[in-house]
Amino acid sequence: MTFGPLSRPAPRVALPGAEAGEAAARAPRLGNGALSGGLALLTAVIVALDVLSGADLQLTPLLVVAPALVAAFGTVAQTVLVASWVTGVAVVTRLAIGGIPWDVISSLVFTVFAGLLSVGACALRVGHATEIARLRSAAVALQRQILRPLPIPTDQITAHGTYTPIEEDRLVGGDIYEVVQSPHGTRVIIGDVQGKGLPAIGAGFAVLGAFREAAIREPSLVGLVDCLEDAVARQNAFSAQTGETERFVTALVLGFDGDGRVRAVNCGHLPPRLVHGGVAVPVPLRRTSVPLGMAELSSEGRTAERLDFPPGATLLMFTDGVTEARDAEGHFYPLDSRLSRWARRPPRELLDALECDLEEFSGGVRRDDIAVLALRRVTAAPAPSEPTGPEAMRRPAEVGSGR
Known part of the structure; x- marks a missing residue:
């Protein structure tokens, strides 16, 4: 049986308001520098393998995993940029390697479709995180009124x-x-x-x-x-x-x-x-x-x-x-x-x-x-002691001189 609000002032979550919650939800979890370096490395590896494999094996479409990963951890803007980059790389690579136009068109359509899905998923995630942050900020405000x-x-x-x-x-x-x-x-x-x-x-x-x-x-x-x-x-x-x-x-x-x-x-x-x-x-x-x-x-x-x-x-x-x-x-x-x-x-x-x-x-x-x-x-501060001796004798004169 249970009976008997406080904090560490808890719990322990201290969000100053809904604006701070929304900003935290929208803040990128992926640094732009790390994102650019990782994307460049992934692109170089997959394009190199695609060129070496020739026209019989297309590996460039594998780059669609990049916007999908960014959608899970980054912002909508980051996801859009990565999806655009992957689409451009896929088109340039297909044109450079050669092949029938249908191959180029199908690769473009597949890459664009995958990129749009990633952007949409990222937008849904950020919107959900923002709503959660707003609710949590309201809960913090309520907690401070209760406890x-x-x-x-x-x-x-x-x-x-x-x-x-x-x-x-x-x-x-x-x-x-x-x-x-x-x-x-x-x-x-x-x-x-x-x-x-x-x-x-x-x-x-x-x-x-x-x-x-x-x-x-x-x-x-x-x-x-x-x-x-x-x-x-x-x-x-x-x-x-x-x-x-x-x-x-x-x-x-x-x-x-x-x-x-x-x-x-x-x-x-x-x-x-x-x-x-x-x-x-x-x-x-x-x-x-x-x-x-x-x-x-x-x-x-x-x-x-x-x-x-x-x-x-x-x-x-x-x-x-x-x-x-x-x-x-x-x-x-x-x-x-x-x-x-x-x-x-x-x-x-x-x-x-x-x-x-x-x-x-x-x-x-x-x-x-x-x-x-x-x-x-609460420990009371000690009361100041009354002056004694010569200091006490001088005190009336000092007070009088101030008039």
Whole structure:
């Protein structure tokens, strides 16, 4: 069963817009210099063999493979030039060798027809690549509206993170996250929508929208979570009307105030890990409630509890795509023991090590979306000390002289 959007800021694809995608699709993959040299060499070899074989064996038509190859990797303009070159070489060679006019005409018709096919195939390929680039650019824009790029700094913390969807060709999935600076401190959420990939986006987007609005409005963390519960309930009611699947969302919501206190409301999510002093340990959460969207099944209300988050520590929040990753023998990923190896690294290096190790452990096989947040307190700059001694005695005079 899967529950709980991020980036490496992912995924990891960063196209600035549709124009860049189209330019990338149209950019030639074959250099003009390499193309000219290869074409000249191929032409010389085939023409030489054709001349040596005489009029009985025609080898020049074999040059039609050149525009066909260019059509697969080059631009339309390159394909047209190569097809024109091959057609000209075929005509000149036939006339030079001699033969009946029908041979020349048939060779010309065959070469022109093959060249036109190559140009048409290249045009279709480039058009398809351009359309894919446009769609991918739109997906990137959508992802940036759903999942903000990391890191995200606030007055209390800096949130680093990584996000890997289960489908490599998708940029968003069922895992969500957000960090909001509010008048009540910093509010952080990480969640996992029931299901995987694109079908889970609807419920995830409903939670994110409600979180961004309620994190600023609601003074209490429990009130914020109640707003998220209502958002999932409304989304499920809409899904029932449209015949879609109703979903629940596991979530861990944290609140950081200006006094260094951290409070948490856990809605069926995995407990975070505290990385501090060279070790990584699970943070015990004793008041775990039901996931968002399932409050009607529980008679107990949600409550917030205090967390320890000492200065210099890293608080790691993640979804079950991490803990449920498996190796070739079916063993689950040993998160706690692996984290202890990198416990003294800064958040960004720790996340990089975790991501690489997960990829190696699972052999690149993904069974769920993966989202990880690494939170670190903002270190306050020391306040400037008051001058003492002769410097303090001179200070009034300096201020007075400036009037």
